[in-house]
Amino acid sequence: AEVDQGKFYAPNFDVLYDSPLYLGNQKIIEFQELEKKITLSIATPEGLDQKKFVDDLRKILRSTTKLMQHIPFNDYTFIMMEPGGGGLEHWNSQAVFTYGSFNFENDRAYKRFLNFLTHEYFHLYNVKAIRPIELGPFDYSQENYTTMLWVAEGFTVYYEYLIMRNAGLLTANEVLEFLSSHIKAIENKSGKDHMSLERSSFDVWNYFLNNDAISAETTISYYQKGPVMALLLDIAIRNESDNENSLDDVMRYLYEEFYRKQGRGYTENEFWDSVTKMAGKPQEELRKYVESTGSPDYEKYLKLAALSLDRSSADDEKTELVEKQYDLIKVVPENDLQLKIRKSLLQEN
Ligand SMILES: [Zn+2]
Known part of the structure; x- marks a missing residue:
């Protein structure tokens, strides 16, 4: 937490170690969502459609809260760094590498980027809050092994x-x-x-x-x-x-x-x-x-949601040398429950 201009306080080592600092002349955008302060810190904002991007992030934050019914922070920062791969989740921020600009080659690439931000954001719940017992409090002097x-x-x-x-x-x-x-x-x-x-x-x-x-x-x-x-x-x-x-x-x-x-x-x-x-x-x-x-046994379970795995190209002998396709497809439900499960899982009306 910032206690004074440029002065920060961490109550213990875990919090200090979980609090990245990012120095530079990045673009700062602040907005309120879920009655919390959200900050974007973007190193390479070229091509950014600020209104659309903020709107999309708002939707992600709201739909995560709808799922989990609780928000474990007072403020949250998206630290978007230079081009590179990967990112890391923290209690009130995520530090992610980016494409280097917002000029995505197509809509799918933009969606992948949003998937990635959603991933790091959901880690706030699943890994920081909901965590395998081996993963915290940490013994920083050795590896922490978990099967989970x-x-x-x-x-x-x-x-x-x-x-x-x-x-x-x-x-x-x-x-x-x-x-x-x-x-x-x-x-x-x-x-x-x-x-x-x-x-x-x-x-x-x-x-x-x-x-x-x-x-x-x-x-x-x-x-x-x-x-x-x-x-x-x-x-x-x-x-x-x-x-x-x-x-x-x-x-x-x-x-x-x-x-x-x-x-x-x-x-x-x-x-x-x-x-x-x-x-x-x-x-x-x-x-x-x-x-x-x-x-x-994919089919046994997929069938329960009126889904199936299309292996037609996978079982085609001619495709042996290339990567085989396994496509999840919708099939005709055998009963109302199967249809109901698919609709609620895929959130279709
Ligand atoms: Zn992850």
Whole structure:
């Protein structure tokens, strides 16, 4: 917090370490949303349509609050830096690299950028507030191992799309396209047969950013399989609860129970217990898909939401040498519940 002009105060080391400083002549934009002060700090604003961009961010903030029903900050800053890759979430800011300007090559590139900002923003909830118990308070002197990054990162990827959809910034078909891209990434590599999702989380200290050819065939990424498991879990919970509950309820429960009430992270078993609570019964088969190698039974779960995986080009022998397509498509529902689940999941009327 700023206590005086240019004087800042942090109550402890964790807060200090979580508070980036960005010095330069960046463009500053301030506005109120959700009765909070929002600041944009943009290093390369060329091509910026300020009104549209601020409007789009407002929609993202509102739709995230609608999902989580609570805001854990008084002020929040989007620190948008020079061109580069990646970003980092903080308690009241995100520091992200950008495209270097707002002249995106097309609408899809702009939407990807908004997805990315949504991702870092949702981390405020899923990883800062809702966190695996191993991830804080930190012992900064050694690595912190957890099996749950598939939830912390993977679910955050999944919610990029749902929040953007709810904000009216993605169509239902675009949500399906983004989700399909993750299935394609997993199924085109043999890494899925050698590493489980849990292991990809636990081993991240050994291979993160090690993108060589061998690791692509021996490891999987929780950024890819995580959102796919989120989709299957979401469908399973909706199916078991007659579409009364969803993965949203799991997120809200974890937030209320462990972050707000108990002020701590959740354990692996507590995560699965919260799934059981919302589904009404344990989801052992899906848990097995997280803990073991191989592919999940996609069709079994997708069908429950009147969806299917189009593998027509994937099964075409002629396409053997190119990346195979796995497209999520809508199919004719077998009953009202399946249609209801698809409509509420994709937020279609
Ligand atoms: Zn992330």
